[in-house]
Amino acid sequence: MSLNLLQAWQGAKKRLEAAGLAGPVIDARLLVEAAADATRADIVGDPYRALTPEQEAKLEDFLSRREHREPVSHILGRKGFWKIMLNVNSDVLTPRPDTETVVEWVLRDFPDHAAWSVLDLGVGSGAILLSILSERPAAKGLGVDVSEEALAVARDNAANLGLASRVALLRGDWTTGLGDDSFDLVVSNPPYIASDVIETLEPEVRDHEPRLALEGGADGLDHYRVLAPEILRVLKPGGRFAVEIGYDQKAAVEALFRAAGATDVQTLKDLGDRDRVVAGAKKPLET
Secondary structure (H helix, E strand, O other): OOOEHHHHHHHHHHHHHHOOOOOHHHHHHHHHHHHHOOOHHHHHHOOOOEOOHHHHHHHHHHHHHHHOOOOHHHHHOEEEEOOEEEEOOOOOOOOOHHHHHHHHHHHHHOOOOOOOEEEEEOOOOOHHHHHHHHHOOOOEEEEEEOOHHHHHHHHHHHHHOOOHHHEEEEEOOOOOOOOOOOEEEEEEOOOOEOHHHHHHOOHHHHOOOOHHHOEOOOOOOHHHHHHHHHHHHHEEEEEEEEEEOOOOOHHHHHHHHHHOOOEEEEEEEOOOOOEEEEEEEOOOOOO
């Protein structure tokens, strides 16, 4: 006897709860929707719709993978961020709501129709850069990443969102080869987890996300030491920057940017009231 949507959802919730997973209700719904080619409205409005044998088999595969701590975003191959949907896989970090703090600050401080240039260092899936460009139609962006696999994901996302004509993607080591005074805005979510903390992370992160995008050296600050002076170098006079940080890195990262000559340095909190983004500016030219 085949499962219906309601039974599938209830059964999935019980399995994920029994596995001790956080957020089993939402995860179960997302996996059932994907396996059964259904929407949330279908589950509510047509709960007794039967799954086909193929859909049941797909759901079983999804649930087994989730029980083994594979992230839902990797199982489904997609993740919503800001107002866009992104393809994701094990070559990129799964974009997190905390990172939307960068996008929120940028959109508040930059005008709608100005033709400004954006640099995203460590572009990954393109989450930050593509979210900004989707909201600012006159802007153009460059995304840099050391991983060609990550850049392939970002290219697909840019194409799917109709933004490919306004995005250039470059394999590189941070700002190497980029000219002075080149960008109005620089954003980055660099690796900032201390090396000895990596093994303590949840399996979804530790075992399924790229170590290259997580590890920030012995104290988590290695990349900021490189980025602070380089971001100031490539920014145009008066240009702005915003970088994501770990919850306990505010003082250290602010100090690095101030030492590099940044002005108006501030730290923004995420929705959980944790320090999340250090932002500031390059001193404008004297008039």
